[in-house]
Amino acid sequence: MRDAYHEELDAIGDGLVEMARLVGSAMGRATTALLDADLALAESVIAADEKVDALHHELENRAIDLLARQQPVATDLRIVVTSLRMSADLERSGDLARHVAKLARLRYPDSAVPRDLHSTILEMGQLAQRLVAKAGLVIATKDVDAALELERDDDEMDQLHRELFSHLLDDRWHHGIETAVDVTLCGRYYERFADHAVSVAKRVVFLVTGEHADEFVPETR
């Protein structure tokens, strides 16, 4: 049987997995709202982000409470501190999904994304969702291989982001400046979302192996 300390630590882990699930779902739905110009769906994503924020605060309070009551040291201490950081990563991911939904709402009844970019944005949205789902799995299983895979998956996001820019900077771009601005911001939201998923996975790698992957710096333009 596990002691109260480890039970509480498990509960915090479960909370993080739940946050990953929520923000993955939010990013998936935000992408659909963006591409389909679905106002109701966009509104629901925006409203649901409160739940992510609430969970973040709850986990923070539990982690700090655990530090105060149990005064962990060494690895146990690192786990709690790392949980605080993962919670912050996931909370910020939720904000980014909300940003995508707000862009959908802003341009309703139009879609902020022109038709010829739909497939790239759809891929970015789906990849973002897969990345954070994998990050959630990594939190749950401490699977270092899956965590390292996540970094490679992120290369795919960089590739999609470059694809988006090559559309934007193509001489045949005829969607005007406002759409270029929207697409630029949108691309950045997906990219940052992916960065946070990778960051979560890296933190797990560090906890399990004790090795700081210092060579990893999420690099965006």
Next chain:
Amino acid sequence: MRDAYHEELDAIGDGLVEMARLVGSAMGRATTALLDADLALAESVIAADEKVDALHHELENRAIDLLARQQPVATDLRIVVTSLRMSADLERSGDLARHVAKLARLRYPDSAVPRDLHSTILEMGQLAQRLVAKAGLVIATKDVDAALELERDDDEMDQLHRELFSHLLDDRWHHGIETAVDVTLCGRYYERFADHAVSVAKRVVFLVTGEHADEFVPETR
């Protein structure tokens, strides 16, 4: 005389103030590099970000070490945990200054920012620098009034950001898509930089007053 615990806490505080100074200087120099298309200056900002990252890691390690050795509770515990967060905010601010410098480098020998936007970007850069300088002061002095002022100062950044967008979306925009993309990203970097400065100040307010300013959500599009 202060005990070892509080001396160490003061040292962490000093480190945070130093980080704020470094990232403020970086953002100021990045802005100059951007407007003057100064490659050497841009390179120096990019290289100097390593120092901010190193300081961040050092402060993290000291804070975790303090938690392990001293096992603080209540307010003392909150101070250490909050220091970790402020360090993360400032580390990210350094990244954003580096992003601005990288944009300057990318477009060299041209300036990424067209002449008619120079004054707006200059103002954003200067305001960003003032905001993080004030955040540094707030860390050093625990001055709640100054911290609350910072939120109002941030409204000015939002105003400048809107001004930037109105230029971008003006029918007379004739700088093409690439420049629109650059200016969009640039605007976002300054805005996020300001958000992190405000976030630092809010954390100090919470530490001093114990009140979570939950109504405050840094809102960006």
